[in-house]
Amino acid sequence: MAKKISLNCFLLFIFLFDYSAYAQLNENNFDLSGVWMNDNTLDERLKRAGLTRLDPNAPNAPPPQAVGAEILTDEYRLIYDREQERLSQLAVGTAACGWQGMPRIMTYPYPFEILLSPGRVTIIYETESQVRRVYLDRNEHLPFDELDPSYQGDSIGWWEGDTFVIDTVGFNTITTVGRGLPHSEEMYIVERWQFIDEDTVNVEMVISDPLAFREPLVQEIVYSKRPSWRIREYHCEENNRDAPDEDGQRAGGLAENLN
Amino acid sequence: MMKTFLKYIIYFAICLPLTSIAHHSFEMFDRGNPINISGEVREFQWVNPHTWIQLLVTDEQSGEVIEWSIEGRSPNVLVRRDWTRNTLVPGEKVTLTIYPLRNGDPGGAIITVEKADGTIINADTPTAVDTAEEGPR
Numbered sequence: 490m491a492k493k494i495s496l497n498c499f500l501l502f503i504f505l506f507d508y509s510a511y512a513q514l515n516e517n518n519f520d521l522s523g524v525w526m527n528d529n530t531l532d533e534r535l536k537r538a539g540l541t542r543l544d545p546n547a548p549n550a551p552p553p554q555a556v557g558a559e560i561l562t563d564e565y566r567l568i569y570d571r572e573q574e575r576l577s578q579l580a581v582g583t584a585a586c587g588w589q590g591m592p593r594i595m596t597y598p599y600p601f602e603i604l605l606s607p608g609r610v611t612i613i614y615e616t617e618s619q620v621r622r623v624y625l626d627r628n629e630h631l632p633f634d635e636l637d638p639s640y641q642g643d644s645i646g647w648w649e650g651d652t653f654v655i656d657t658v659g660f661n662t663i664t665t666v667g668r669g670l671p672h673s674e675e676m677y678i679v680e681r682w683q684f685i686d687e688d689t690v691n692v693e694m695v696i697s698d699p700l701a702f703r704e705p706l707v708q709e710i711v712y713s714k715r716p717s718w719r720i721r722e723y724h725c726e727e728n729n730r731d732a733p734d735e736d737g738q739r740a741g742g743l744a745e746n747l748n
Numbered sequence: 749m750m751k752t753f754l755k756y757i758i759y760f761a762i763c764l765p766l767t768s769i770a771h772h773s774f775e776m777f778d779r780g781n782p783i784n785i786s787g788e789v790r791e792f793q794w795v796n797p798h799t800w801i802q803l804l805v806t807d808e809q810s811g812e813v814i815e816w817s818i819e820g821r822s823p824n825v826l827v828r829r830d831w832t833r834n835t836l837v838p839g840e841k842v843t844l845t846i847y848p849l850r851n852g853d854p855g856g857a858i859i860t861v862e863k864a865d866g867t868i869i870n871a872d873t874p875t876a877v878d879t880a881e882e883g884p885r
Binding site for chain 1 (some may be wrong): 775776792793796798800817819820823824825
């Protein structure tokens with residue numbers, strides 16, 4: 490009996506110890522858990538600045554400044570150009586399926602859900618049901634032998650005040666960072682998830698790649714919580730009628746190709 | 749306030765180029781010339797990555813029935829705008845406002861659905877909103 494009690498006490502101690510690793514994470518008890526949605530529409534940005542479209546102080550949206558191939562090193566510019574040449578052979582509107590991986594998964598227009606458990610922050614994306622695991626219980630990345638190149642990489646995280654910081658390395662080269670820009674296995678990403686209020690977070694991502702980029706890419710995206718949403722499935726292969734066929738056309742785009 | 753706003757504008761300028769609409773571009777659709785087509789729903793494909801309305805359209809002069817394939821946003825997006833898998837059912841008569849395919853094939857991107865009772869449902873296609881915005885698609 491005494492043995493059982495001591496075991497229970499031990500387990501309770503372990504539980505409390507582990508719990509403290511994520512319960513007391515930040516100064517204001519901001520809660521990462523829940524469903525979050527990319528919230529970067531013009532209206533939302535104006536609202537955060539205290540403006541509306543009708544406000545005479547509100548300027549029109551600026552023309553997009555394309556962060557493009559000019560940031561690539563010569564070697565990766567060649568890779569980019571070859572891929573663009575290949576894509577130009579396909580019909581407009583064709584789209585193959587695949588995992589976006591980091592960092593593109595963060596800009597995809599579907600929500601994600603964050604779960605907290607001892608020593609771990611888990612991000613489950615609606616897009617392709619991709620999952621990122623951020624480890625709070627170690628402060629070093631996996632050793633090279635174990636760092637297999639992957640879509641999401643190896644992430645470790647920690648709190649700095651009200652900002653959750655994620656450091657990620659170990660990517661494969663199947664993905665792009667967006668706009669077709671390729672990257673190397675040396676890419677590393679530092680995310681700073683800064684709470685604006687309890688339901689809103691601004692994520693600054695600094696994407697560095699000593700082989701592929703002349704300078705780091707910086708992007709900032711605001712996400713807000715959607716308590717009433719549930720994460721659904723989104724698998725692109727389910728019915729992708731826009732996949733390119735052998736001739737580079739949209740294979741299943743029209744009715745006569747249906748059956 | 750202005751400073752804060754400009755800060756977000758800068759974010760916008762940085763973020764936009766790295767953001768894309770889900771799945772594929774809508775360049776193949778003629779966004780300058782929306783058209784209406786009326787017919788009978790053969791099938792409503794409530795699936796990812798995009799929904800499809802298969803619409804049987806009868807040519808008034810020849811009597812020939814042509815099946816149109818009308819592409820819409822994913823169920824994930826539409827369900828958060830109050831669509832369901834039963835928003836369109838086989839056999840019902842509807843009028844669709846679409847951006848037709850530029851190449852003249854019987855296809856397009858859905859803008860709105862007008863039901864038989866006159867109810868109009870917005871399909872919220874990216875091309876139907878301010879495309880200078882990124883964000884939910």
